[in-house]
Amino acid sequence: MSDKTEELEIRLLLEAIYQQFHYDFRGYSFASLRRRLRHALRRFDCSNYSQLQDQVLHDSAVLPELLSFLTVQVSELFRDPSYFKAIREQVIPYLRTYPSLKVWVAGCSAGEELYSLVILFREEGLEQRTIFYATDINPKALERAQAGVYELDRMQQFTENHRLAGGKSSLSDYYSTGYGAAVFDKSLRQRVVISDHSLVTDSVFAEVQLISCRNVLIYFDRELQNRAIGLFKDALDRQGFLGLGSKESLRFTSSAADFTEFARESRIYQKRVN
Amino acid sequence: MNLGVPRRTIPPAAVAIGTSAGGLEALSTILPSLPPEFPLPILVVIHLSPHKDSLMAELLQAKCDLRVKEAEDKEPIVRGTVYFAPPDYHLLVEDDYRLSLSSEEAVNYSRPSVDVLFESAADAYGAGLIGVVLTGANQDGAAGLRKVQAEGGLALVQAPQSAYAPGMPEAALAACPSARVLPLGEIAGFLQEVACS
Secondary structure, X not given: OOHHHHHHHHHHHHHHHHHHHXXXXXXXXXXXXXXXXXXXXXXXXXXXHHHHHHHHHHOOOHHHHHXXXXXXXXXXXXXXXXXXXXXXXXXXXXXXXXXXXEEEEEOOOOOHHHHHHHHHHHHOOOHHHEEEEEEEOOHHHHHHHHHOEEEHHHHHHHHXXXXXOOOXXXXXXXXXXXXXXXXXXXXXXXXXXXXXXXXXXXXXXXXXXXXXXXXXXXXXXXXXXXXXXXXXXXHEEEEEEEEEOOOOOOOOOOOHHHEEEEEOOOOEEEEOOO | OOOOOOHXXXXXXXXXXXXXXXXXXXXXXXXXXXXXXXXXXXXXXXXXXXXXXXXXXXXXXXXXXXXXXXXXXXXXXXXXXXXXXXXXXXXXXXXXXXXXXXXXXXXXXXOOOHHHHHHHHHHHHHHHEEEEEOOOOOOOOHHHHHHHHHOOOEXXXXXXXXXXXXXXXXXXXXXXXXXXXXXXXXXXXXXXXXXXX
16 A cells, blocks of 8 residues: 555545544544554454445444544553642642632543542642533543543552652542452542543533643644644633643644743643733 | 655655664764754654653753754754654654654553654655664664665664664664664764765
8 A cells, every 4th residue: 555545545534434423533643643543454454444444434333442543542640740740839829719610631531630630639628619521532431531440550650640749648548449450439520520522523611720631732733733722722711721741832833822831841831811 | 655766866854763772872973973964854762761851852962063852742844953752752753744742552662662753754754764773672663664664765773783782773684684784883974975965
């Protein structure tokens, strides 16, 4: 298969998925998407993307599994502890001044970032006045976020991250173990709304004070990055906060002027007052 | 696939370098020997501890005439610049010659992975890519270098006996027996010659 044919077939596949199922991957960063789709070809035993397109359009079992190739779901609790430390030490003092709060975890995957923030807010005494929205496009990821179950062998890393993030309690207070898994306490979901939402095709659904969206924008091309950041800008309250992944920035986007660098190293931005 | 286009007529467009154990020393031999007017961009993956913020770009900038920086997501690739993959992120090249970062799973136990860089760079640059595998103790880069060759690009491997850790060059040579093999001290001169040809 030549590169040109491969690219054409991938574009046609993405168009078919969009037309049929309304999942829009057409503006995703192509290099990484192509890499994941090459794996999908092997998994579905196809020799080209036209065959894969045939399967996805005619076998309803294919799309849910293909979504796990099209989206990236790699995270940890308190991934990049310095980010959560900056939220705790620099953002929380601002948020304390609000009588009620809304937090949006955009692209929540299996919920690692969500549980990190809920635990942090509980430790800081803000959980009960906060509603957490956690959204993703992948139904399987949302189910996992709702379940809050992680492999036991990941807990050592999570515990260390939590400590480095300035954790004020023991992470083991929040989960019980059994069958090789750690099950996070359902009380952590009291204030949580987990829902399907696409940064590509959906619009703003609430006014929020903090958006955490880490390692999501890197999978978008620049146009889509601009759209997503535009959504964040519209969803944020006056002087609301936007936290990105440690190697993401607003620099190459069209909304750079709408935000100030609040905690530069931690990639936390604050919406400018107009 | 270059239908009917003789491979040698494609001018070089970029250099991609992959290395691991001993890589800082090897890069400290090669990069400072290249002049500021070196006409190609250089993309580098070096395996590092994921939980340390890399000072690699700063360390090498102090020794180099070329501009050296950590790659940023969606940054346009500019000639005469050395881009390092940030620790804990894969580095990829988009077909419009911008860089992308990815936090996907480790490949060959590595993030960044040399294979991921080489494969995407080979897709973007085709026969214009020069892929270089230097010292290292694992197999990362071997499959990527094979892809570089398959797209018509030039494969270059540090002579294993001149490498601090020969495993990565040996694995690359096993995958690409026809790759050019050079001792560390001759790689900068060779790149300079090819780039200006």
